[in-house]
Amino acid sequence: MKANDPFKKNVRFGIGVFFTVLEGLLSACVYMAIYLLLNMLLNNTVTIEHLNNLTFLIIGFFTVRLIAYGFGYTQGQIGGGAVSRQIRLYLGDKFKRIPLSRFHQGQIGQYVNTMTSDVSNYEQILTHRTGNLVKNISLSVMLILFVCFLYLPAGLILIAISLLFIPNMWLSFRIVKKYGNARNSVCAEAVSSIVEYVNGIQTLRAYGMSGTRNKTTTDILREYSKVSYKYEATGIPVSFFFNMLTWLSLPAVMLMTSKPWMLGIVSGVDYLMVAMMPMLLAKLYMTISVDLFGYKNMMISKRKIQAVVNEPEETGSMEPLHTATHEITFDNVDFSYVPGEPVLKHATFTVPDQKLTAIVGDSGSGKSTILNLIAKYYEANGGTISIGGKPINHVAAERVLEQISMVDQDVFLFDDTIRENIRHARPNVTDEEIEAACREANCDGFIRRMEKGYDTPTGENGNLLSGGERQRISIARAILKNSPILLLDEATASLDIENELAVKQAIANLLKEKKTVVMIAHTLSIVKNADQILVVSDGKIAEAGTHDELLAKGGKYAAMWNAEQKLSA
Incomplete structure (x- = not known):
């Protein structure tokens, strides 16, 4: 196996399987001891010494079995x-090397299911199924050889019954392939639905949609139940039929051996032992059948893990992206999230170095997509994107993001303290540098008013903080990172007036330093002083220029500006 193979077994696993098999074989030795005892009873050679020796032998077997x-x-x-x-x-x-676009394409539920359920299922293979299968199969082989030793024809019957395991397992594996894959797929959908339901519970309650979305989640869980039922209902008869044939080996062996016993060819003890073995084998085969069925089903989980392992990784050079300037150029860039539905069409523009460029336009026109392409969350389908004159098409996203600070509309915070959430921008900074960034981000005041100050927990995804507080903490991270390129995606959207003013002041402090800034804004008054304004419409750059230049053109921007003025009048 490859050195980096995640499924590579370790020495302890091998030792565990070895001792599990040893324990199974030792259990067969107990039947040999019983065989000796029956022979002594039949031949009337039983003595206290023999009984003591046999007792100590059985105790020894049990002790070694217990230890093993x-x-x-x-x-x-x-x-x-x-x-x-x-x-x-x-x-x-x-996950750190999978293209970020995969996480924006509804893959999260599948990844969660793989990391949790599928890995747990595979662990069951390792810790229970594998050892038990090898042990029970070895024990079955040993018992069949023992019967062959006692009376070969009876042993051949048991071998014939054992060969029926092949069609039994073939049918079982077909069932697993049909229903097991379907069940796992539905399970992944169920996880995605539950994750969506829990994440959106606030919105669902606010709009009275809990029943509707709950029905969606319930329906997918009901589908999971139906598939699981079909899975078991189809698999159980196959196992039952084989189990019935296995138990029929008992009368077959008894009939086969009865005549030789009556003729004195087979001793009474041998006949008794030969008659006992089919019962033991029937129980073993039933256990093996269940374990193999479960093993095959769990191997589906391994294939799903392997599918993630084999997913294409981000490509591009890991060499640091060093440029003298940081202007951003789009040259005939095309992009679509769904094939055949273009979002950007031959987009061509330049964001000047150390200048503020604003992007405005209708919802869905492609504004956020431009930021996503600059940050390499997605790869352009065509054209060239350059930073400082260097194309980033073949540069790793990680290296591009080193040059970028981002402030999104939807801020993500880790379930940690405020201090540590800000420290993620630059892990080696001092507490004093963090606090200085917070003063610039206009959040030092509200942080110090909290009981635990900078050590206040933010909660899961910052749910213990308000939207404005989360936004200002995000700006503090951007200030602390101090990257030459700054991307702002409607940072003041969805905030109340007080928080919007606080965030605007924080952004103003952030823009004091000379940076290449790209800002998406939902209100034009915020960006009228920008060095350049790009108007995006239908995936294209419809207009470009300063506020005054665009008003003079009397085009789309002028219409948007006039409409906004009427609303604010």
């Missing part, structure tokens, strides 16, 4: 858990 089982189980659990941890760490690292 305890040690093997512990090692198997530790080894399997280590592989599971290894897979989760690998996936966590893999």
Whole structure:
């Protein structure tokens, strides 16, 4: 296996399987001891010494079995858990290399399901299924060989019954392939639906949609229940039929061996042991059948993990992106989220170095898409995007983002303290530098008024803070990062007047430094002093110029400005 193979087994896992098999084989030795005892009883050679020796032998077997089982189980659990941890760490690292666009295309539920449910299922293979399967199969082989030793024809019957395992497993695996994959797919959809329901619970309640969306979630869970039922209802008869054939081996073996027993060819003890073995094998086969069925189903989880492992990673040079200037150029850039539905069409413009460029336009015209392409959240379908004269098409997104600070409309905060959330911008900064950035971001005041100050928890995704507070913390991160390029995506949208004024002041402080700034604004009064204004319409740059120049043209911008003035009058 490859050194970086996330499924690579460790020594402890191998030791666990070995001792589990050893424990199973030792359990067969108990039947050998019973065989010796029955022979002594039949031949009337029983003595206290023989009984004591046999008793101590059985106690010895049980003691060694107990030690082997305890040690093997512990090692198997530790080894399997280590592989599971290894897979989760690998996936966590893999997620950092998967193109960001994948996380904007409804893949989150699938990734959550893979990281949690699928990895847990695969861990079950390692910690329980594998060891038990190898142990029970080895024990079955040993018991069949024992019957062959006692009376070969009876052993051949058991071998024939064992060969029926092949069509049984073939049918079972077909069922797993049909319904197991469907169940896992529905499970991933269910996780996505639940994640969406929980994340949107506030909106659902506000608009009285809880029942509607709850019905959607309930429907997908009901579908999961139906698929699971079909899965079990189809698989159980196959296992039951094979189990019935296995139990029929008991009368077959008894009939086969009865005549040789009556003729004295087979001893009474041998006949008794031969008659006992089909019952033991029937129970073993039932366990093996269930484990194999579960093993095959869980291998679906492994394939889903492997699918994530095999997902294409972001391409591009990891060499640092060094440029003397930081102007941004779009040259005939095309982009579409869905093939055949273009969002940008031959977009061509330049954002001047260390100047403020504003982007305005109707909703859905492609404004946010431009920022996403600059940050390399998505790759352009055509054309060239350059920073400082260097095309970024073949530069890793990580290297491009090193040059960019972003303030989004929807701010994401980690479930941590305010201080640590800001520190993510530059992990090695001092507390004093964090506090200085917060003063510039106009958030030092409200932070210090909190009981725990900078050590105040923000809650999950910052839900313990208001929208304006989250926004100003986001601006503090951007100030602290101090990147040469600043992207602002409607940073003052959806805020009340007081918070909007506070955020505007914070942005003004952020713009004091000479940076290449691209700002999307929902109100034109905010951007009228921009060095350049780009008007986006239908995926194209319809107009470009300063506020006065665009008003003089009397085009789309002038119409938008006049409409805004009427609303504010």
